[in-house]
Amino acid sequence: MGAQTNTARVKLDVSTIRRDFPALTQTVHGKPLVYLDNAATTQKPQVVIDALTSFYTHDCANVHRGVHTLSERATNGYEAARIKVSRFLNARTPREIVFTRGATESINLVAEAWGRANVGSGDEILITALEHHSNIVPWQILAQEKRARLTVAPMDDRGEVILEEFEKRLGPWTKIAAISHVSNALGSINPVRRMIQMAHERGIPVLVDGAQAAPHMKVDVRALDCDFYAFSGHKMLGPTGIGVLYGKQALLDKMPPYQGGGDMIRSVKFECTVYNDPPYRFEAGTPHIAGAIALGAAIDYLESVGLDNIEAYERELLEYGTEALERIEGLRLIGTAPEKAAVLSFVIDGIHPHDMATILDSEGIAIRAGHHCAEPVMDRFGIPATSRASLAFYNTKGEIDALAAGIAKAKEIFQ
């Protein structure tokens, strides 16, 4: 990825794009908003906001059950969104797309439904040292319940998973590997395709947590050959409360339900209930219909800009930002993997990230300070927290200059 994107043409007009995002035009503390907290959530383009409004204004009804016109519109919109997601991921069929509340619920769904049926006493679940809490804790809960063991592939000082160590831990008792595509705290891009191959050579299925990848690069679940892929809508311009679990059909077919309720059943008798087929088997209750439709609008928007363009542009921003921050004396970047998404996690001698975030906020600059829901990553680097600027394709080099100036201001206060 690295070498080729240096020469890749960036065909993206950022000033035009910014006009599509109403939130970006505001001022904070009298300064233009510089929004650099995209790994937490992204801002929404007008088309996504309009999709939500339009659903509630015109088409609001429940799905899959009414015969009236509005219900038909709602159902069509919801299922059209599923088709969009399946194309976006290059899944074989929309039946492999389950709508969830977000990446966290997607992972919990697999840990619960697949995990409880397939993981037993003495088995192992392999994760990496880079994981977000959402790809640690569901597996810990499963491991505790089943008396299984959570094993962890370590990373090196640059924040890269050590592949040989990962491979070593794919043992006879490993039932599943759950790995992030891109680290939220560091930005490292894992070589997931290679890791999946390693696991598959031993017959081990792989779940990929793609929450930080889906908004920034083209994801092809068939090329990756992952068994499950999880992501959130709100980190890729969509609304909060909607997410996706991709699962290979053969796996989904064999999985017991996750939650019980309406829509996930074919027939219910007090003696016996027949479950519906996937994906509906895993979508108990009324789903976030408007959210799914608006996620479809977000996907349309991302594709109109072009994931390749986004990736190339963000690569350019990352290089610019890395150079700008490396020039600042006393600043240390945490996470320096050669394959990296546009995340700048850093610490500065004598300035706690929390103070940094307050000072930057007074300049209108939004970053995240803390452990980024990845405490083991912080422990690995021996720090309690970092300041994290995470970029999106609507950010500009000017905003990175503003960040650097804000950091200089913080240094002035604490010098």
Next chain:
Amino acid sequence: MSSDLRDLYQQVIVDHSRKPRNYHSLQDATRKVEGYNPLCGDRITIYLKLEGDVVRDISFEGAGCAISTASASLLTESLKGKTLADAEALFESFHALVTGLEPVHEAPKLGKLEAFSGVCDYPTRVKCATLAWHTLRAALGNETDKVSTE
């Protein structure tokens, strides 16, 4: 720097965050309590040596932001030699100051602690300023956290 920021990061706070006072463990502490702010990961341990109801000695250790470190440092300075009732009254005054509320009872003089008057304009930072104080309260209220004095 904007004037707002200087209200928050007053010189006393910057000074105490960079050179915290009473920053060590206490061998003969009678109580030791850990405080944790899960939101930002700040951790603090307060060591207290009580004689009757008088704070004979007090110190702290931990890692935190400038506001929480300075707050802990100034807390230890303010409480040495004070009674438990003094400490409680001071806590109430301090809490009122950083939350921007009027103290319920007649407030004791805060002295250097007045430096935290800017915090009330930064609601997300109130917990940083009060972490040490909440930890202290736990230390005063909970006999089971006594440390060994050997």
